Amino acid sequence: MISFLGFLLRLAFWLLVAPLLPGIINKVKAWVAGRRGPPTLQLYYDLAKLWRKGVVLSTLASPGFVAGPAVAWVALISAAMLMPLGAAGGALSFRGDVLLLIYLLALARFCTAWAAMETGSAFEGMGAAREVSYAVLSEAALFAAVLALGIHTGSVSLVTMLSPMAGAGALLLAAGLFTVLLAENCRVPFDDPNTHLELTMIHEVMVLDHSGPPLAVILHGASVKLLLFTLLLVQAVLPMGGLSSAGAAGALAAGVLGVTVAVGLVESLMARLAFRRVPLLLTTAFLFCLFALLMAWKGGA
């Protein structure tokens, strides 16, 4: 009973807190630009509005066009369930759960790209092609990061991998994971969520034809993914081993807020990269993670 209640609380946390992050990012961007900006809770209003709206479906779309976002959302939420939350751990933990998490993200990617290809639009094909191609590099970086954490802690399950403080490679790992976070969540400098030119988009162009409830599901899933990567980054590098559970929760919240503000600052101060530079930056992220792996190796030898 207690565990079921814990599960519900955890689910509520992911469902309710995740849409806050894009609001904070937008607030930071507005603040840097000297605007007042949309309210922090704007995404909640948007989701509520979209959920009540009707849908425009492409004449070419099959039921998979709606099922794709639903399955992708479930994959992201289940990945989130595996992610430990400070002292509370994950909803389910076993040896090798970190691989399941990575492949759940892949499942979400498959479904989103599938739904994009449904429309037969060249723009959406373009977005899907970019998404799955760049994901190859960011997944390699993610694997290197996971191996670094695993070698550092001698464990292959997320709970024990993330809880102890990382060693000297923390800085490298932070740089690598932050870059992966930006790429996987389609933020500047990889993608510009505010752009209005279809040719230059990655994620936004994949969902051009979605509207109404399916779009709400996609937007919510994207915010869950952002929170997931933020928590991964914070727990991978922030030393919280010695803190009490309340202190750890506070540190976690502060860390998430810090990363979110950093994303907003990057977005305000940088321009989007040209597409041919994207693989270079992702390779750099991979190298960061690989060097973190080297550090972990030397530390543990």
Add this chain to the structure above:
Amino acid sequence: MVSLLLATAAMGMLLSILLGSRAPKAWFAGVLVGAGTAFGAAVLTLVSGEVWRLHSGVRVGGEFIHLQLDALSALFLALLGVIGSLGAWYGREYWSEAAHPRSAGAGRAWWSVLVLCLGLVLVAANGLHFLMAWELFTLAAYFLVTLSRHSRVVRDAGWLYLVASHVAVLSLFAFFGMLAARTGGWELGPMRDRVELAPLFWFALVGFGLKAGMFPLHVWLPSAHANAPSHVSAMLSGMTLKIGIYGLVRFTGWLPVPESAGWVVAGLGLVSAVLGVAFALGQHDLKRLLAYHSVENIGIILIGLGFALVAVAQGNAAWGRLALAGGLLHVWNHGLFKSLLFFAAGSVLHATGTREMSRLGGLWRVMPWTASLFALGAAAISGLPPLNGFVSEWLVFLGLLEAALAHRAAAWGAVMAAILLGLTGALALACFVKVCGVVFLGAPRSAAAAHAHESGPSMRGPMLVLGAACLGIGLAPVVFWPAVSRAVDVWNPSWAGAESPTGLPALGMFHVGLLGVAAVLAVWLWRRVQGGVVTRALTWDCGYVLPTTAMQYTAGSFARIINEWFAWILRPVHHEERSMGSFPARASFSEHTPETVLEYALEPAARMVMQVSRTVRRLQHGRVQAYLLYLLVGLGALAALVLLGNGT
């Protein structure tokens, strides 16, 4: 019990060979009985773990018949039973008497020969009989590949297959011959302590590796698998490649191997996995693309086997068990989802008459079953949860991660392998999004695609069974673990008794939950959408009002980014004709990915051999006077040699 089942299986197959060309129904019954009972025998062996043996007083080729079925052969025999019967079922409609009056009968008979001989290879415990069955199944497969031999492409593919297969057979002759010479008999069995036999492994690696299609010995594979009838492609890819794997696993288990064997196998596996999927991304032919994915998956299996060998060399480390179990489970999984994909591709080919992806599109509307089942297979082969491909890749990954954590000599190799395996998974996903999107989604790109039709029940049935199997292994991996674990214990008895990976039951539970919730939510969202206002409109194309099907993203454009990364080995050839001038004529663009190893390495080498031989051939021209002169010169040279030799 096992004896009875195997005897029935042999009788069923023999009967179906005899009846094959004339009585399709009796043939099908024979195959079903034969493959079904073989499957039963395999399952019994896998459940009990007991070894079945048969020593007969009858001699074949001067050797007593000796058959045995242990858990390792049973693992492969079970897969053979599944694909053998389902392929026959599928072939009844796909290569029917009505559509192919000239070749349907031969196709049925050779199918039975192929299944029977594959089974014999799996149970043979005598080197000579192993070779005989091997040669017979190779020939049967050749006749199946070339069923539609009126086409030149098919004949060429068959010829390449035949030549490559016989290079493999040659290498195996050397392997078994030298083994027999050193052990004094053709009998096979565990000989782990005869260290002097270790170098023979290299012959086995070439022979079995060629059959398994490992890079760079895969040259015969893409054209043979693409041009064979689709049920034969499924058999070739799902089963006969695995026979190469069976050989490698069998003889690395029975015989000692050189120190470096594990690293070589793992390295070749990694190269096969990454380059296999890279070449697949460059293909525009649906079945050729699937064929290259076989190279990739064979690579994953070899990574498992290679690291298991490394683990054994390093004192039977426990992670090797996980890696090999993952590899062996992937044998099943690849057999299942690749057959499913080839069946679905065959269904597309059957309905549209083309394998060219740029002529297809929008097929889900007319072929909903094929499209959904292909999507299931695509998700499985991309290693996505909750399907079977993820379970086996997870096991291999877990083995690699544990090896990396062990901080021993193997750790660096394991780290690299884990990253490259992750890369392979992401590339495979990209490739299958491309295939699904271009072939089944969007709008039809040609009249053939627009007027396609769904395949009939006897083509859909086998696909449904395979899809269910893919789902079953994904949802309940714990059920299948003991079978795989028994096979691993046969391979290395010192691992026997180890526990199953602790995460496996949790993984299965998670998969069930994931599938349930995803299904419920997908239906709910669909209901929600249908319950509100639904407007059907043209796809948004930046305000363009008259989109045409030619504006869709093609296979080539989708894979462009990744193909550029791999251009160093893919060497794609572009032909581009831009529209220039004030009154531009037509423009055109075409792209082709050559067979790099075949066209840039093997063919030049073969040409060089031909050139040298042609030069040497001038010596032989039929003029007796000249031959006498050769004799004279030769004698003179010998005499000079002898005289000079005496002089010093």
